Amino acid sequence: MSETAENQASDTYDVIVLGAGPVGQNVVDRARAAGLTVAVVERELVGGECSYWACVPSKALLRPVIAIADARRVDGARQAVTGDLDTVQVFARRNHYVTDWDDSKQAEGVKSLGADLFRGHGRIDGPRRVTVTRDDGARHTLTARHAVAVATGSLPLLPEIPGIREARPWTNRHGTDSSTVPGRLAIVGGGGVGVEMATLWQGLGSQVTLLARRGLLPRMESFAGKLLERGLTEAGVDVRIGVQVTALRRPDAGGPVTVTLDDGSELEADEVMFATGRIPATEDIGLETVGLTPGAWLDVDTTCLVRGVDGHWLYALGDVNHRALLTHQGKYQARTAGDVIGARAGGLAVDDTPWGDHATTADQHAVPQVFFTDPEAAAVGLTAEQAAAAGHRIKTIDLDFNAAKGANLYADGYQGHARMVVDVDREILLGVTFVGPGVSELLHSATVAVAGEVPLKRLRHAVTCFPTVSEIWLFLLAAYQRAQD
Known part of the structure; x- marks a missing residue:
């Protein structure tokens, strides 16, 4: 039954949302704004992965570090820093921000929007129908007049390696909900989760070994991974690039893990964490009942409508559509899709042209991402390699941050680097990357410039405040101008 009433008046709603994380909640908000009735189904905690095991707890833990x-x-x-971090207080801070894994406030928030919340496992059961099975086995069937929106997120990908089951490895969840600092932690994977967890646990006192097949942050500009490797190494992390785990051994359930690498060497750790990718949480949500493959990423159009399903009723938002596995991008998709659902339900026109009211165009052209490491790495849009591969004529401008007086006042001996990728035919930015302390706060200005396709001649009139780290914009634009003269 719904948590909002003892007696559910109807099992038919305009919209059914599978997943009550931030993405699902944004669909609810926009659908309710359009006057539609909404049911939300959640099998874990209302608030989802981001609130309890990913974005929120990881940043709460990383900030003290x-x-x-x-x-x-x-x-x-510097002279005032005389001791180590108080890990008890760091974990208490994390617990505060995840509300001790109590989702009651978020559940109330969903209901305050006017939606009905159903707790249990939701499965699609044919067109526009969802069956909810509660923990006690009770079942409730819901029917959607207009749309079912899948926002079930993703799960950690664990590779098929001999001994992995016995090793009981950490995933991102263990990496953010643990309150015990392992003496030695091996982290497998050099992407965003891997580098953030290496920063975090080394800062909390673990001896961290980071194992990566390719360089760190391989989807960003190459200098980002190199600068981050230097920063992690200086912090004490043992960074090993170009290695692969081939086997794990943990004969004693409470003992250490032996990690075997492809070069034949071994290392011993108290815990091993895998940050080697994600898979869609779509294996058991009934996709087969509408002709789709269970466990697959869901292919969507620019309105997040799932392709291959008749009737314009099934939407997929956030991680499950594999367009950008980032909470903020999923919320952006959800806002757009919620408006689309409302428009289609009301018989209104849908503007799905690039940068139109109902198109998730930013997912192809202006995705911002930040990794809260030391140094921070932040980027939006295309890398130089991606832009060239897409056929753009480009010019790259690279500068160290020491050109900006504000950076040196922010940190003595500030070390960082910036790159902007310019489309020389249109004189707009295709991408921007920053690496350095505090650069996450620069990213939105870059995102506005890229998403808004602001001409560089106009962007030069956006005056940077002195003395701030943002002065790097002044020097990047001046360097481009000199290159053109």
Whole structure:
């Protein structure tokens, strides 16, 4: 039964949303704004992965680590850092921000929007129908007049390696909900989760070994991974590039894990964590009942309508459509799709042209991403390699941050690098990458410039405040101008 009433008046709604994380909640908000009735189905915690095991807890844990690192870069503050982090208080801070894994406030938030919340496992059961099975086995069938929106997220991908089951490896969930600092932690994977977890647990006192087949942050500009490798190494992380795990051994359930690498060497750790990718959480949601493959990523158009399903009723948002596995992008998709569902339900026109009201165009051209490491790495849009491969004539402008007086005041001996990728035919930005302390706060300005396709001649009139780290914009634009003269 719905949590909002003892007696559910009807099992028919305009919209049914599978998943009550941030993405699902944004669909609810926009669908309710259009006057539609909504049912939300959640089998775990209302708030989803982001609220309890990913974005929120990881940043709550990382902030004390980065704050100490920032203090040590400022003379006068450096001398005040005389001890280690208080891990008990760090974990308590995390617990506060995840509300001790109590989702009651978020559940109330969903209901305050006017939606009915159903707890249990939701499965699509043919067109526009969802069956909810509660923990006690009770079943409730819901029918959608207009749309079913799948926002079930993704799960960690664990490779098929001998001994992995016995090793009981950590995933991102263990990496963010643990309150015990392992003496030695091996992290497998050099992407965003891997580098953030290496920063976090080394800062909390673990001896971290980071194992990556390719360079760090391989989807960003290559300099980002190199600068981050240097920063992690200086912090004490043992970074090993070009290695692959071939086997794990943990004969004693409470003992250490032996990690065998493809070069024949071995290392021992108290815990091993895999950050080697994600798979869609679509294996058991009934996709086969509408002609789709269970466990597959869902292919969508620019309105997030699932392709291959008749009737314009099934939508997929966030991680499940594999367009950008980032919470903020999923929420962007959800806002757009919620408006689309409302428009289609009302018989209104849908503008799905590029950058139109109902098109998720930014997922192809202006995806912002930040990794809260030391140094931070932030980027939006295309890398130089991606832009060239797409056929653009480009010019890249690279500068170290020491050109900006504000950067040196932010941190003594500030070390960082910036690159902008310019479409020389249109003189707009295709991509921007920053690496350095505090650069996450620069990213939205870059996102506005890329998404808005702001001409560089106009962008030069956006005056940067002195003395701030954002002065790097002034020097990047001046360098491009000199290159053109």
